[in-house]
Amino acid sequence: MHRLIEGLRQVVGIADTRSPRLWCGLGLRVLERACAIAPFFLGFVWLQGGTTASLLWLTLGLLGLLAAQLVCSHFGQLNSFLGGYELMHGYRQQLLDHVARLPLGALRQERIGQLGERLTEDVKRIETIFTHVLGELLAALTVPLLFMLVLVWVDWRLTLALLVTLPLAFVLLNRLSGFFLAAARRKQHSFMQAAGLLVEFIAGLRTLRLFNRAGAWRGRLDQQFSEIERHSLGVEVWGGSAIQLYRLCVDISLVLLLLTAGLLANAGQLPVLTWMLFALVAPRLLDPLLDVAAYLSELRGLAQAQGRLQLLLDMPTVEEPLQPVTVQGHDVRFCDVSLRYPEQPEWALRGLNFSVEPGQMLAIVGPSGAGKSSLLHLLARFHDPQQGRIELGGVDVRDMRLEQLYGACSFVFQDVQLFDASVLDNVRLGKPEASLAQVMYVCGQAGCDAFIQRLPQGYDTPIGENGQRLSGGERQRLSIARALLKDAPILLLDEATASVDPLAQYEIQRALSRLAKGRTLIMVAHRLRTVRHADVILVLDQGRIVERGRHAPLLAQGGLYAELWQQQVG
């Protein structure tokens, strides 16, 4: 119970919106329930000795309660819905703000399907609690208990019979729900795994089919779905039995009421009116209590969903200063930089020291897994190093606002990200205010113009989700056009090698040469031919710089660079 209240409190705290509408709505829902039961008590009081003259007052009173019930029901529902949505709007905004400020590296590690599931399904679960369940639960708990207090005044013995099993019912529900919770957690976990797998399966279907692995993946998916089935059964068993036992205890109180009434009637101690009141009111007080079990299990869903979202909210965001700092120039400097990925025993990069002057070309080469991409990603703040500092124009990148950093750097990475929009909009991402003529100019420079003109609607052609309708080489060139349009002084480049044919490679190379002109270029080079003219070549191995210099001296040195050159060029 404590956890449930804590979960609710956390959501309200995170949403950071005072939502008087919601509280007003919840209050009205309670009043509505009270108005539905109050007429029985009013009638009871009148029957105790009311006169024909006071019948008019009774009628007016009953009509008043009916009207109040209608009004409370309408405004209670309206306000709890609107208030709940208001609150969840604030909660969603905080969540999205947080996700937007997560380091890009952390986002890459998350399974996109799981993240999507959390941000949609979990938030929806919490929303339903505030818009529907909370009002019902509050009314179901408070109104019966309140009227039971009045019943004590009418006949304490009958009330005791009605109340006596309730504590036991709540204790049972609470205890058994521990098992239910564990089963629900297992079910949710396997559900999230399946969602993640499913997204990966669909996104990678082309590759899986080409490698004839689609069947094997189907097998993995089927296995995951069987897990869900198994865990769902556990939830039904524990959830079902907890709820049945609870309901049994609540129902037993009706039997006890009957027994006590029988004993009292036999002893001549039960006035007819009192029995009438209890007989009419008891089911109305117990029915909502029966529903409490279902509401509580929904609330537990909230606690779990909030727990999962809290894990997301606890992920540290990229720290940025409030004010932009003054950056002097565009030289890049790595000072004793070391990086270790979370939960990895080995350092991915160790004690890197180098600098690149404005307009220079720095190439990073080395065997696979040496740390080349990690180095580039550090400059883009996908991650922050655990040791050392990275300076741009004499300022630590951690002291720069992200828009300053990303304003100074363009990125052309292997995994080009395109959006389900027109070609024009995708290139304009580099500079939203660019005119069509400017976009066409950079596309010409990047060698995209010809293939764009061949598309059915030219620059207005939608390119599908992540540019599915384009080839690998075309996607690369679009991302180069985007970087050209952005016109930032520093260019970070992860050379594309995969998925493009030699002609496309040649065209990409030409586009890149245009893009690199006059800019500081830091590139990860997989093909050593492209780095022959670099001002500095860093040779990385196991996270360390093992050689540095220009092409010819490095070759003459006969070290790792020479070895890699031999392997590639022969």
Ligand code: ADP
């Ligand atoms: P390269 O680009 O030279 O192939 P990377 O920079 O991709 O090398 O990887 C360097 C090392 O860091 C590798 O051992 C790799 O497994 C590890 N690594 C890279 N990215 C991550 C990550 N996001 N989480 C954990 N380890 C990673």
